[in-house]
Amino acid sequence: MTSRQTALLIAVAAIGLTLAQDVRPGLDLYHTWQYAAAMTIAIILIVAYAWGARSGSDGRAGQWIALGLAGALTVAVGGLLSGLIGPDTITVNGSPGSVTPVPDLAAAAFFSPADPQTIARGDATVSLRRKGADAIAVPAGGRVFLGTSVVYLTSRPAAYIVAHDARGNRLTVTQPTNPTFLSPVLLFPQSQPLKDKSYPLDTFATPGIHRIARALFFSADDAQTFNHLGSRQPALVLSVDDDNGKSVGLSIVPSGRDVAVGDLHVAATLGTFPQLVVASAPHPAALIIGLLVFIGGVGGSFVGPRRSTSLRVPAAGL
Amino acid sequence: MRCVPIRTRERRANPGLLAGAIIIGILLTGCYSGGGPKRTIDGGSGGPGSLAGAPAVSYDVKRLDGQTDALSRYRGSVVVMNLWATWCPPCREEMPALQQLYRENKAKGVVVLGVDQGESAEAAGSFAREHGVTFPILLDADQQYGRSYAAVGLPTTVIVGRNGHVMRGIDGQLSLAQMREAVGPALRAQ
Numbered sequence: 348m349t350s351r352q353t354a355l356l357i358a359v360a361a362i363g364l365t366l367a368q369d370v371r372p373g374l375d376l377y378h379t380w381q382y383a384a385a386m387t388i389a390i391i392l393i394v395a396y397a398w399g400a401r402s403g404s405d406g407r408a409g410q411w412i413a414l415g416l417a418g419a420l421t422v423a424v425g426g427l428l429s430g431l432i433g434p435d436t437i438t439v440n441g442s443p444g445s446v447t448p449v450p451d452l453a454a455a456a457f458f459s460p461a462d463p464q465t466i467a468r469g470d471a472t473v474s475l476r477r478k479g480a481d482a483i484a485v486p487a488g489g490r491v492f493l494g495t496s497v498v499y500l501t502s503r504p505a506a507y508i509v510a511h512d513a514r515g516n517r518l519t520v521t522q523p524t525n526p527t528f529l530s531p532v533l534l535f536p537q538s539q540p541l542k543d544k545s546y547p548l549d550t551f552a553t554p555g556i557h558r559i560a561r562a563l564f565f566s567a568d569d570a571q572t573f574n575h576l577g578s579r580q581p582a583l584v585l586s587v588d589d590d591n592g593k594s595v596g597l598s599i600v601p602s603g604r605d606v607a608v609g610d611l612h613v614a615a616t617l618g619t620f621p622q623l624v625v626a627s628a629p630h631p632a633a634l635i636i637g638l639l640v641f642i643g644g645v646g647g648s649f650v651g652p653r654r655s656t657s658l659r660v661p662a663a664g665l
Numbered sequence: 666m667r668c669v670p671i672r673t674r675e676r677r678a679n680p681g682l683l684a685g686a687i688i689i690g691i692l693l694t695g696c697y698s699g700g701g702p703k704r705t706i707d708g709g710s711g712g713p714g715s716l717a718g719a720p721a722v723s724y725d726v727k728r729l730d731g732q733t734d735a736l737s738r739y740r741g742s743v744v745v746m747n748l749w750a751t752w753c754p755p756c757r758e759e760m761p762a763l764q765q766l767y768r769e770n771k772a773k774g775v776v777v778l779g780v781d782q783g784e785s786a787e788a789a790g791s792f793a794r795e796h797g798v799t800f801p802i803l804l805d806a807d808q809q810y811g812r813s814y815a816a817v818g819l820p821t822t823v824i825v826g827r828n829g830h831v832m833r834g835i836d837g838q839l840s841l842a843q844m845r846e847a848v849g850p851a852l853r854a855q
């Protein structure tokens with residue numbers, strides 16, 4: 348393999364490793380020493396080739412390649428710095444209608460209120476607000492670049508609980524063990540291992556009738572093991588105790604159905620609620636510019652020398 | 666005269682350079698311990714006191730008389746918003762003082778709003794009648810006010826100024842004297 352081919356191959360690899368940070372942000376890989384070492388080696392080799400080639404040591408084509416490698420270098424340095432000094436990946440949690448400060452972005456995350464339909468559809472939104480600036484909506488499935496960070500949403504299991512007593516009176520739902528005390532939306536911050544799998548776990552209370560419930564979240568696939576449900580719905584496995592810790596009952600609550608567990612009637616709408624993820628990533632504008640320069644340089648290496656075929660010099664030994 | 670095209674000699678990749686780059690790369694980054702573990706920020710634990718100065722969020726909910734009402738409809742008044750529930754003993758104890766505060770300050774433009782958290786109209790209505798409550802009672806069936814005002818328990822009292830911003834959020838039961846003291850600055854503010 349020639350040195351030019353080697354340099355190009357390394358440049359393509361470095362660009363790929365950097366683009367990965369924007370395409371699949373938040374991976375631990377970008378903050379490992381192995382990633383940093385690979386990028387540093389790539390940068391050294393790119394510089395070594397481009398330094399010689401720019402002065403014509405590899406011909407006209409090599410000079411074009413050196414220009415292209417300058418673009419690749421921009422991309423690779425961006426990728427290295429983002430991995431080395433960019434912030435660690437942060438997951439920001441908030442309950443519906445709440446505000447969570449995000450000091451790393453000097454902003455606050457506003458989690459939209461959620462009704463049962465919003466939870467079922469999983470389309471609750473999050474917006475970021477910075478002092479003196481317009482709110483930035485973070486779309487589901489989309490990404491927002493803020494400086495050297497990329498912000499995006501992931502989904503977590505959620506359940507909207509509506510509780511009634513045996514006479515049909517609606518009950519207040521509280522979450523004594525969670526930061527949001529007065530919320531009927533469970534966000535399952537804990538997990539419970541069962542056999543070889545871990546299931547999301549949360550707790551809520553209905554102080555009006557002195558009941559405390561532990562809820563295990565089973566996805567639609569997991570809930571298939573409960574054959575009698577008959578439909579492909581996520582479900583809660585609900586274990587209800589009284590104030591003294593005495594068991595009142597245990598039941599499966601499929602999403603959207605009203606189920607009695609002792610004297611507690613529970614209807615749960617299951618779905619997802621967003622959580623905000625902040626990860627370091629090079630700004631795509633810098634990557635695009637670098638990539639265009641790289642493509643231009645490589646393209647020029649083919650076009651440029653062909654044009655010069657008309658340039659002929661007298662052969663030695665006339 | 667004979668012409669020949671310019672040709673350059675193709676350079677082979679230099680294995681020494683490659684090895685050197687690898688060694689330097691590893692030496693430069695080998696001491697880097699990598700990023701720390703992924704961090705998590707959990708919100709919602711600031712309590713009602715953390716909301717001072719923030720715009721008071723509002724939701725349309727049913728009132729005891731069946732009409733739709735919302736905090737935002739009282740903009741221009743000083744609002745004492747009290748989050749409560751019938752099962753909450755301190756809420757029951759606090760209710761006469763709230764009623765007294767409402768009676769004393771109604772003419773000065775103070776509105777007391779009782780916001781029941783997640784209970785049925787029957788339960789809240791019978792409670793209001795039992796305690797002789799005459800101020801508006803909102804039925805927050807989805808506990809939206811409770812969530813947004815970062816209640817960490819009941820009762821929770823939020824003082825909203827005439828400008829629609831939270832002036833104070835207080836967790837726990839208040840005496841009439843404490844309520845008067847809490848409302849004072851809002852009444853004095855323009």
